[in-house]
Amino acid sequence: MNVTLKQFRYFEALVRHGHFGRAAEASAISQPALSVQVKELETSLGINLFERDARHVRLTSFGEEVAMRIRDILRSVDELGNLARASRGKLAGRLRIGVIPTIAPYLLPSVLCNLAHEYDGLEVQVRETLTWKIIQELEEGRLDTAIVALPISLPWLTEIALLTESFVLVRSSEDEGKPAPDPDALREMRLLLLEDGHCFRDQALSFCKMSTRSTPWKSLDASSLATLVQMVGAGLGVTLVPEMAVAVETRSAPVSIAHFANPRPSRIIGMIWRKTSPLAKQFVQISKVVRHSAAQMREQCSNLPRPSRPPHSRSPRRR
Secondary structure (H helix, E strand, C coil), rough: CCCCHHHHHHHHHHHCCCHHHHHHHHHHCCCCHHHHHHHHHHHHHHCCEECCCCCCEEEEEHHHHHHHCCCCCCEHHHHHHHHHHHHHCCCCCCEEEEEECCHHHHHHHHHHHHHHHHCCCEEEEEEEHHHHHHHHHHHHCCCCCEEEECCCCCCCEEEEEEEEEEEEEEEEHHHHHCCCCHHHHHHHCCCEEEEEHHHHHHHHHHHHHHCCCHHHHHCEEECCCCHHHHHHHHCCCCEEEHHHHHHHHHCCCCEEEECCCCCCCCEEEEEEEEEECCHHHHHHHHHHHHHHHHHHHHHHHCCCCCCCCCCCCCCCCCC
16 A cells, blocks of 8 residues: 555644645645646545545445544654754754634734744744644644643643733723723623633623623623724723733724723633644743743733823713
């Protein structure tokens, strides 16, 4: 049987994307070339791995078994390469980092700048996505490490906490100077949230001791913190954002911020990676860079002046 790692990688890309064109684009080859490689893999194995029609590509039952084994093989191959990199000491080459969306826009610029300064020859590839997707891609070997909100509490992952960050209340500029409401009062307001799948949504709901099922008429969902803040500026409700996002997201919206009384809602930000990764020692060093970057970001944000409120931007009065 004549199979190759190249065929395995193209097969895995097709499984992941479920479409020949998107898989080929992700693999940086032409669609016909990818199709030929996948067909040759099927020919070598003597059985079809996919069901094909005009729109969709689906794994056969045998293909599903093959997919699990190929993922294990590719992860082992990647870890073999990582073992060689670890033996050379200082980290270089490709580093695939996952970051959740409520961290990436605010912390990543400083992290990437500091990594470039600290590690000459390091090629950082960033994947911004939701926590559950990051965990899946770590397990499959498509990511090396990730910056997420902790805890994750999976036995095959190493977690290292880097910083604790408070949440702040964003509300109409007309409320500037008023104390922040307690969780009981907040439950009576129209709380704007990130859509399902974001861990920050769950953390906000936990602080309020509420669920969207119990108050569906009070909830409007968004896909980003930027959208939430703009919705608040339009007078549609209130929201919670992490401290690192305040300077960026509130500079162009007619909103005010308020800090909660203790115990403040907060989250722990940290890094995770597979316990089997040969690069564990290097990731510990990278975590120190991330922690330093977070400290830099906090200092820069604290020194930024609060932008003046745009003229004629008064929010509509709430009734």
